Amino acid sequence: MKIMVHRPDGSIEAVRGEDGLSVMEALRKAALVEGECEGALACASCHVWIEPEWADRLPPPDGAEEDMLDVAFNLKPTSRLSCQIMLTDQLDGLALRIPASG
Amino acid sequence: MIRVDVAIVGAGPVGLFAVFACGQLGLRCAVLDALPDPGGQLTALYPEKPIYDIPGRPTVRAGELVADLVQQAAAYDPVYWLGQRAMALAEDSDGTFRITGSAGETILARAVIIAAGVGAFGPNRPPLPGIEAYENRAVFYHVAQLERFRGRKLVIAGGGDSAVDWALSLTGVAAEVTVVHRRDDFRAHPASVAQMKADPRIRLLTPYQLAGLVGDGVTLSAIEVERIGGARERLEADCLLALFGLTGDLSSLASWGFDLDRKTIPVEPVTCATSRKGIYAIGDVAAYPGKLKLILTGFAEAANAAREAYARVHPGKALHVEHSTSRGVPGFQALERAG
Numbered sequence: 157m158k159i160m161v162h163r164p165d166g167s168i169e170a171v172r173g174e175d176g177l178s179v180m181e182a183l184r185k186a187a188l189v190e191g192e193c194e195g196a197l198a199c200a201s202c203h204v205w206i207e208p209e210w211a212d213r214l215p216p217p218d219g220a221e222e223d224m225l226d227v228a229f230n231l232k233p234t235s236r237l238s239c240q241i242m243l244t245d246q247l248d249g250l251a252l253r254i255p256a257s258g
Numbered sequence: 259m260i261r262v263d264v265a266i267v268g269a270g271p272v273g274l275f276a277v278f279a280c281g282q283l284g285l286r287c288a289v290l291d292a293l294p295d296p297g298g299q300l301t302a303l304y305p306e307k308p309i310y311d312i313p314g315r316p317t318v319r320a321g322e323l324v325a326d327l328v329q330q331a332a333a334y335d336p337v338y339w340l341g342q343r344a345m346a347l348a349e350d351s352d353g354t355f356r357i358t359g360s361a362g363e364t365i366l367a368r369a370v371i372i373a374a375g376v377g378a379f380g381p382n383r384p385p386l387p388g389i390e391a392y393e394n395r396a397v398f399y400h401v402a403q404l405e406r407f408r409g410r411k412l413v414i415a416g417g418g419d420s421a422v423d424w425a426l427s428l429t430g431v432a433a434e435v436t437v438v439h440r441r442d443d444f445r446a447h448p449a450s451v452a453q454m455k456a457d458p459r460i461r462l463l464t465p466y467q468l469a470g471l472v473g474d475g476v477t478l479s480a481i482e483v484e485r486i487g488g489a490r491e492r493l494e495a496d497c498l499l500a501l502f503g504l505t506g507d508l509s510s511l512a513s514w515g516f517d518l519d520r521k522t523i524p525v526e527p528v529t530c531a532t533s534r535k536g537i538y539a540i541g542d543v544a545a546y547p548g549k550l551k552l553i554l555t556g557f558a559e560a561a562n563a564a565r566e567a568y569a570r571v572h573p574g575k576a577l578h579v580e581h582s583t584s585r586g587v588p589g590f591q592a593l594e595r596a597g
Contacts, residue, residue, distance in 0.1 A: 190520075190521065192376055192506075192521065193376075194551050198299065198303050198304065199376075199505070222441065222443070222445075223445045225440070226416070226417045226418065226439070226440060226441070226445060226502075227382055227416075227502040227503045229384050229385050229467070229468070229502075230385070230467075231440055231467050231486055232486065232487055233486055233487035
């Protein structure tokens with residue numbers, strides 16, 4: 157499956173995702189996010205903006221993800237921590253943006 | 259100035275176990291950490307969380323594991339230098355390393371083990387252009403003295419316990435208090451949140467985030483905020499208290515003469531040797547192909563690095579290998595004899 161990633165410079169990259177991995181793991185392999193804490197919800201270094209048309213198709217963030225988004229910067233209404241989004245076939249084509257910073 | 263065999267940078271779980279691992283080989287250690295207490299991320303980020311993957315500990319609270327590691331290390335009488343960052347590293351002609359801490363003191367050591375995790379913890383700074391110029395004048399990341407805020411038009415940014423508690427404490431001190439937070443919910447003690455929401459002197463601005471600083475580079479005249487997903491607004495304010503927790507910073511190690519790859523230090527697997535002789539890296543900061551970032555991996559790396567450090571401290575001297583069951587541990591040995 158593919159994740160369509162809009163980089164801060166405006167370019168678009170199709171990143172290969174695998175069923176059972178998180179979006180963060182796919183993005184980190186492509187050096188697009190840090191994913192410093194390995195998905196332990198101890199940092200916000202995998203913060204992404206989900207494209208609006210995809211935002212409602214994802215399971216909503218839980219309380220722990222919301223708490224960690226509190227210490228992220230440059231937020232949008234569709235901000236998510238990509239480590240908390242698990243890839244499934246239904247998410248093939250998921251479109252998101254990498255924030256310019258934070 | 260203090261002289262030890264091994265200087266350990268980072269007092270997280272892996273740095274603490276490195277004290278024990280070195281101690282078992284007769285090496286005395288000094289441990290530096292930017293935080294005032296040992297434990298690294300376990301203390302700073304999740305002391306109450308249970309950990310389930312420590313061998314032999316079906317479940318252990320992070321804070322409890324730290325206390326046990328401190329106790330285990332205590333047998334070897336380490337020197338703790340807490341609350342100061344390891345800043346500079348120099349090497350004498352005889353191969354002795356000199357590490358200077360941010361408080362200006364120096365540790366002399368024959369070997370250095372970096373167990374720095376994600377780096378020295380410092381404030382998580384909002385990425386606002388020009389913010390550095392205002393720091394400690396108009397922008398603060400913690401409250402050292404209430405008087406610094408007297409009579410000021412204060413914006414508190416953040417949504418945790420510290421933001422809520424300081425909003426309540428500073429209302430009587432600052433001329434105005436506005437709390438800017440990205441959502442209506444606060445991750446703080448419910449009673450305190452209720453008190454803050456009921457206090458007419460505290461202006462709550464949610465769901466908003468910081469967007470910019472307006473001023474001359476010394477004095478702040480306004481703070482730009484942005485409704486999440488919406489437009490920018492300008493708040494008249496001359497002081498910002500930004501409370502977004504802690505974040506790791508490895509920048510002070512950049513000049514230490516070993517390779518740094520983004521946020522990790524590449525090492526030789528097994529020996530944990532960095533590209534600079536006599537300096538080893540272990541735990542989350544150390545990287546090699548197939549590395550698992552687990553506490554238990556760091557423990558094993560600590561034992562390996564200790565053995566390498568021994569060879570550096572005692573060049574040419576054979577290492578007599580003994581398990582802890584044979585070697586014993588100071589304190590416990592005495593107890594056994596007494597019994």
